[in-house]
Amino acid sequence: MLATSRRNNEYFSVTSTHESLEKVRSTSRVLESGILPEFDDPLSNSRTSYSSSVSNSVTPQVAPDPGSTLSTAYNLGTLNRPFTLTDFVGNNDVSDIYRFSLASNSSFNLSLNGLTADADVELLNGNGTRIRLSNASGTTSEWIDGSLNAGTYYLNVFRYTGNTNYRLSLSATPIVNGVRTVLGNLGADTFIWQSGFNRTVISGNGNVDFGSGALDTLNLTNISSTTARLNLANASGGGVVYNPGNGARVFDAITLNNGNQILFEGIDRIRFADRTINRFVRPNDPLFNQQWNLHMMGVHNAWNFTKGSTNVMIGVQDTGLGVNSNGNIHPELRTTLIFNNNYRDEFIGGDNYTSHGTAVQGIIAARSNNGIGMSGINWNSPVFNIDVLGGNQADYNLAQATQAMINQANSQGQKLIVNMSLGGGGRDFAFERLIANNQSKALFVIASGNSNTNSISYPANLASVYSNVIAVGASWGTRNANNGATTPGDRISYAGWWGSQYGTGLTLVGPSEVIAPYANRNGQFGYWGGSTSGFNGTSAATPNVAGVASLVWSANRNLSATRIKQIFSQTAFDLGARGYDTTYGHGFVNADAAVRRAMAIGRGVA
Incomplete structure (x- = not known):
């Protein structure tokens, strides 16, 4: 009124008015x-x-199906930024093999999400020898995180049981001056700390899977929180201002007892050996879990600030x-x-x-x-x-x-x-x-x-x-x-x-x-x-x-x-194409990173 x-x-x-809602059935x-x-x-x-x-509405175009042998692998080219594709494996298409190259020693992160049946993924070197295998049971997301030398690699996504669509997300970022930078995609990613780097910088980049319970996770289960110093950012202070190359932002920080530092943003959950810390805001509105748009933009993370x-x-x-x-x-x-x-x-x-x-x-x-x-x-x-x-x-x-x-x-x-x-x-x-x-x-x-x-x-x-x-x-x-x-x-x-x-x-x-x-x-x-x-x-x-x-x-x-x-x-x-392009502009809006950038400028760091 x-x-x-x-x-x-x-x-x-x-x-x-706060009268009772009449739920109108969507057609x-x-x-x-x-x-x-x-x-x-x-x-x-x-x-x-x-x-x-x-x-x-109608039907989007479907990409060509990858081959199931190394010689017929779908060539993704040189990875130089996060990349995601969607496809299918099942009883009549048991394996999809992809080929990619790295131009330099890089941080590598992979996630396999959106599963409705059990599928696994393995990472192979240029000779076809397995380097890593992720074989979680059921529809649990698969992930691989680590560092790779320059060269050619293969990925094999394969059926374990049943038929399932899958969403394969990859990122590779060059290791520069001893800093390991790891970039997530727009879905749920898992990141681990790897020894040998004085500083590790992690960006989760939103999570369209948040509503289903799959979280962007910093996995530190081999570390006790009592051996680490947390410096989490908030609206009035905390965190560490750092420029990852596209403008300074306020990152959350963890310093380990050996002096190594982990900087991170866009992370939903930190898992230590002894406890778990959530870094998101979950309102009590019953439709929130279905609002994938907020999760994919990282709004649930930005609400921390x-x-x-x-x-x-x-x-x-x-x-x-x-x-x-x-x-x-x-x-x-x-x-x-x-x-x-x-x-x-x-x-x-x-x-x-x-x-x-x-x-x-x-x-x-x-x-x-x-x-x-x-x-x-x-x-x-x-x-x-x-x-x-x-x-x-x-x-x-x-x-x-x-x-x-x-x-x-x-x-x-x-x-x-x-x-x-x-x-x-x-x-x-x-x-x-x-x-x-x-x-x-x-x-x-x-x-x-x-x-x-x-x-x-x-x-x-x-x-x-x-x-x-x-x-x-x-x-x-x-x-x-x-x-x-x-x-x-x-x-x-x-x-x-x-x-x-x-x-x-x-x-x-x-x-x-x-x-x-x-x-x-x-x-x-x-x-x-x-x-x-x-x-x-x-x-x-x-x-x-x-x-x-x-x-x-x-x-x-x-x-x-x-x-x-x-x-x-x-x-x-x-x-789309690396950097600005006329199909996506500068890319998909990132609420958490944008708010952290505004906060860094507010602290006097351009």
């Missing part, structure tokens, strides 16, 4: 993009039209919010600031049946740790919602909505993050002037579009012009909308249906096809959920990134919007 009005009836707060129907009719823009003297960036701050305001420009017969928004949405009572989703121009704006805002700022529903990324920062989609009489254009949000943030001394899960239409020069004039205090996070083309839609393409605009593409988790196995981080692309747009100016990618609050035009509330009907499109990826951006800025309010974008570029998990 509406709370007391503020500032001469200009701004209002709208709150959700296989998918969202349809709604087009906002052209409308006059008095601030820019231009005519624009926008659509919400949701879309609709911040859950959001009132120094940051989150602006949502979208369809407005779905309401029930009493005018209440979804009970999982936190109290929301609105402009001129413009907050109701009229269900035109986003989706004719479900509230696009409700889903978008819920990903960013659903109520968390309240024992109901899902968890929002940001638990504390105020949210300002303005309806800009649908062409309804009360709606605002982008420039008007942006100016209102800037005015409100400035009046409270807050930094502003604007989520725009929309795209299309002609240029809005007044809107662009606001972007250009607020590059310190306002960050714009915008969907790249869903047409599966090598071009970024407007206004996301402004990311190639302005340093405070982030263009967001969409990535899969472990399953697509048809419940088919996918490789985490891969760009979402369905033949003949939709695909995340890519091209010059793309900044990074975030997760899509995810759980989000559901509100329909009949005033019913529930959740998008599961792998068959998750909230999708780059519309869903964008609020995931915007929510993480709000944590980064909450960790260090002295940063500029430009610096936030730079931090994302430095800390993203690299995908």
Whole structure:
């Protein structure tokens, strides 16, 4: 219901009711993009039209199957960064063999996840002789961690019992100046300390498997915690500031009694011989374990340092919010600031049946740790919602909505993050002037579009012009909308249906096809959920990134919007071609590393 009005009836707060939720059963129907009719823009003297960036599913392409002999091994080439692929072994395809090379002596890490039957993996040298074997029983993940000399190697993934898909993740990092650096992938990885190195640096890099109980683990079971000194980072201190080559970050640290040091980030669990330490936050919301998007971004790790701050305001420009017969928004949405009572989703121009704006805002700022529903990324920062989609009489254009949000943030001394899960239409020069004039205090996070083309839609393409605009593409988790196995981080692309747009100016990618609050035009509330009907499109990826951006800025309010974008570029998990590419931008958003980078800058280390 509406709370007391503020500032001469200009701004209002709208709150959700905590009445019992009506759980609306998700169906296989998918969202349809709604087009906002052209409308006059008095601030820019231009005519624009926008659509919400949701879309609709089919079957991804399947990679060639690896051979089952050394001579027919699938050649992965030279490993020089983390790499993941998805395939199958079973009764009719008992073995997959891969070949790879190392150009120098390297730290090597392997994980085999996503098993539904028992499969094992062995590491062979260039002559085909076994070096290591991982043969855990059942569907337990397999892992190999250690150091390898330069040369050629083979991996053999083979069936033990039954048929199973698998996800094979590899990383190899050169050993430089006696420092062993080990990089995880986007799933559960296990890391061990290896003697002979004065310093070991470990990055877990998010964990899409967290909800199933598979954790990014630092395995020190041959060491007692009583022989080690822990120096764990927190928001006010602790840890060690270290630059792994892409900007200094605050790492957790363990110093062993022989003086050797282990620095680590993105780790869920530390296992000593005598005790286990968890390094994640698990809210009591019942859907949290299904929110793979939060786990894959490492949000559950970043929450160790911040859950959001009132120094940051989150602006949502979208369809407005779905309401029930009493005018209440979804009970999982936190109290929301609105402009001129413009907050109701009229269900035109986003989706004719479900509230696009409700889903978008819920990903960013659903109520968390309240024992109901899902968890929002940001638990504390105020949210300002303005309806800009649908062409309804009360709606605002982008420039008007942006100016209102800037005015409100400035009046409270807050930094502003604007989520725009929309795209299309002609240029809005007044809107662009606001972007250009607020590059310190306002960050714009915008969907790249869903047409599966090598071009970024407007206004996301402004990311190639302005340093405070982030263009967001969409990535899969472990399953697509048809419940088919996918490789985490891969760009979402369905033949003949939709695909995340890519091209010059793309900044990074975030997760899509995810759980989000559901509100329909009949005033019913529930959740998008599961792998068959998750909230999708780059519309869903964008609020995931915007929510993480709000944590980064909450960790260090002295940063500029430009610096936030730079931090994302430095800390993203690299995908596609090595370094920046136009398919994935700088890679997949990494919440834990980005927050740790912001903290390091806050401690005076650039």
